[in-house]
Amino acid sequence: MKGEAMISIKNARLGYKKSGAEISVLKNIGLDFYAGDVIGIVGLNGVGKSTLLKTLCGLLPPLDGEVRIEGELMTQIALSELAKKVAIVLTEKIGGFNLTTFDVVAAGQMPYTNSFNRLEKKHKEIIKAAIEVCGLKEHQFKLINELSDGLFQKTIIAKALAQQTPILLLDEPSAFLDYASKHDLFLLLKKLAIKENKCVLVSSHDLDLLLKYCSKLLVIEEKLAHLISVDEAKTDAAFLRIGGGFI
Amino acid sequence: MNSKTAIKFSVLLLLFVLSCALSLLFGGSETMHLSDITSQDFIFWQIRFPKTITAIIAGSALAAAGLILQIIFRNPLAGPYVLGISSGASLMVALSILAGNSFHVFSDFFIGKSFIVVSAISGSFLVTLLILLISKKVNSNVILLLIGLMFSQICGAIQTALEYFSDPNSLKSFVIWGMGSLANTTNKDLLLFVPLAVLCLASLLFFIKPINALLLGQNYAQNIGINFKQSRFYLILISSVLTGLTTAFCGPIAFVGIAVPILSRMIFKTSKQQIHLLSTVLLGSTILLFADALCNSLLLQVSLPINMITTFIGAPLVIYLMFKNKHW
Numbered sequence: 001m002k003g004e005a006m007i008s009i010k011n012a013r014l015g016y017k018k019s020g021a022e023i024s025v026l027k028n029i030g031l032d033f034y035a036g037d038v039i040g041i042v043g044l045n046g047v048g049k050s051t052l053l054k055t056l057c058g059l060l061p062p063l064d065g066e067v068r069i070e071g072e073l074m075t076q077i078a079l080s081e082l083a084k085k086v087a088i089v090l091t092e093k094i095g096g097f098n099l100t101t102f103d104v105v106a107a108g109q110m111p112y113t114n115s116f117n118r119l120e121k122k123h124k125e126i127i128k129a130a131i132e133v134c135g136l137k138e139h140q141f142k143l144i145n146e147l148s149d150g151l152f153q154k155t156i157i158a159k160a161l162a163q164q165t166p167i168l169l170l171d172e173p174s175a176f177l178d179y180a181s182k183h184d185l186f187l188l189l190k191k192l193a194i195k196e197n198k199c200v201l202v203s204s205h206d207l208d209l210l211l212k213y214c215s216k217l218l219v220i221e222e223k224l225a226h227l228i229s230v231d232e233a234k235t236d237a238a239f240l241r242i243g244g245g246f247i
Numbered sequence: 248m249n250s251k252t253a254i255k256f257s258v259l260l261l262l263f264v265l266s267c268a269l270s271l272l273f274g275g276s277e278t279m280h281l282s283d284i285t286s287q288d289f290i291f292w293q294i295r296f297p298k299t300i301t302a303i304i305a306g307s308a309l310a311a312a313g314l315i316l317q318i319i320f321r322n323p324l325a326g327p328y329v330l331g332i333s334s335g336a337s338l339m340v341a342l343s344i345l346a347g348n349s350f351h352v353f354s355d356f357f358i359g360k361s362f363i364v365v366s367a368i369s370g371s372f373l374v375t376l377l378i379l380l381i382s383k384k385v386n387s388n389v390i391l392l393l394i395g396l397m398f399s400q401i402c403g404a405i406q407t408a409l410e411y412f413s414d415p416n417s418l419k420s421f422v423i424w425g426m427g428s429l430a431n432t433t434n435k436d437l438l439l440f441v442p443l444a445v446l447c448l449a450s451l452l453f454f455i456k457p458i459n460a461l462l463l464g465q466n467y468a469q470n471i472g473i474n475f476k477q478s479r480f481y482l483i484l485i486s487s488v489l490t491g492l493t494t495a496f497c498g499p500i501a502f503v504g505i506a507v508p509i510l511s512r513m514i515f516k517t518s519k520q521q522i523h524l525l526s527t528v529l530l531g532s533t534i535l536l537f538a539d540a541l542c543n544s545l546l547l548q549v550s551l552p553i554n555m556i557t558t559f560i561g562a563p564l565v566i567y568l569m570f571k572n573k574h575w
């Protein structure tokens with residue numbers, strides 16, 4: 001009914017390796033994500049939200065099973081091509097080396113520049129647009145380690161937008177944002193999904209926002225994940241447990 | 248490149264030419280005159296000229312290696328000397344001179360030199376890999392530097408032991424070599440030194456994209472399409488060859504590798520690493536040329552070890568920068 005899944009995970013066990021030993025965080029994962037959806041990932045701290053997102057952009061290989069992006073096995077996609085398909089916003093801090101907001105956002109266009117990383121007019125326009133959409137215009141020439149946490153967060157989101165990928169993965173992007181910016185961000189994500197037909201996966205602890213703006217919710221509990229619609233959330237036991245009785 | 252950057256580069260270029268002239272004319276026990284150069288003057292062509300070229304190549308190589316290391320470790324205080332990489336190269340050279348003397352590899356000039364060069368490069372490569380392995384376990388920039396310091400202490404201790412058991416002639420050459428000198432390179436040495444160093448520096452041009460992406464760290468670099476592990480391997484290899492090569496010919500030279508990239512970031516307030524590559528090469532050679540002219544002209548009769556000057560310039564600069572600028 002919806003055509004081919006943007007992301008498809010089959011029989012996967014996800015996790016990471018620590019000094020040789022496999023640590024599995026999620027198991028029996030079989031999920032399909034489609035274009036036009038904003039999927040909110042919910043789960044308690046340390047449940048594997050980041051592991052899932054890092055797997056979906058190729059930073060962590062699945063321990064078992066397979067991940068396909070637009071029908072193609074992730075392991076068969078060249079890194080330079082994958083960079084044009086999946087962009088990620090992580091929680092880690094970067095900075096130093098004179099990096100400005102503009103520089104970080106410009107890095108999002110790196111998959112499209114020549115081998116000397118020369119920014120041409122078309123690249124600059126995309127970077128400019130990403131900066132404006134995230135409300136960073138007056139901050140674009142500031143050093144990023146002089147930015148507030150919220151502005152830094154917006155910078156990384158702008159970088160992901162500048163990457164112009166059909167798939168956007170965001171790991172707790174709303175953590176440091178002020179109330180209005182949180183709503184702005186989710187509105188933007190919803191607009192990108194509907195107007196530009198992107199597939200957006202966003203993890204967050206702002207459950208009320210997820211309920212308000214997402215089209216689906218991925219609930220993660222005890223190494224298992226299941227996809228529900230927003231309407232089902234009110235009756236989903238796992239979701240209610242994550243809400244801690246406050247939802 | 249905007250006009251401001253162009254002006255800064257012009258000034259650097261001017262300083263570079265000036266320092267070349269200083270090193271050629273004043274970099275020895277007597278002052279040369281321009282008229283000496285045109286004739287087939289022995290001192291100029293056999294002593295000054297190779298020394299000046301050595302200063303240019305060694306300065307460029309160390310500064311570029313420092314820049315690469317700072318990016319790989321995402322640590323603005325990294326450098327070949329402070330991380331113990333130069334010491335690893337020194338130790339391997341000391342070992343190879345001892346071993347080489349007993350196997351008579353030095354009877355042939357190029358085999359002998361290549362032997363030392365390969366040992367130095369493998370020494371610096373091994374230490375870099377070790378440091379890299381350790382850097383994954385520690386998060387703190389400062390602890391990494393302390394570990395590098397310990398590495399150079401260990402290498403130094405082993406070297407002292409080797410020196411203790413060596414004959415007086417080898418001992419003297421070890422000790423003098425360990426002070427660092429630009430004057431031991433002959434025109435024949437340059438045939439090996441210059442092409443290899445230039446090749447390494449030129450190969451960095453193929454890594455402009457990875458170098459810029461590495462600033463964002465492993466995860467983001469990979470997400471924007473850079474093969475992180477592969478790029479890092481080649482960059483470590485290149486910086487090890489640059490450090491090892493320089494150490495083989497000039498001994499361990501202090502502080503150029505760490506101070507020049509920091510200085511470059513202060514002058515060019517940009518994160519574009521292609522600019523820093525060019526400017527570290529210019530700045531590195533300029534500083535070493537000035538240092539050479541300085542250590543020869545402070546006391547006219549004897550020439551001071553180059554490390555004394557670079558340390559006097561570099562160490563206070565690093566301390567000053569640490570206080571002045573928290574972001575580099």
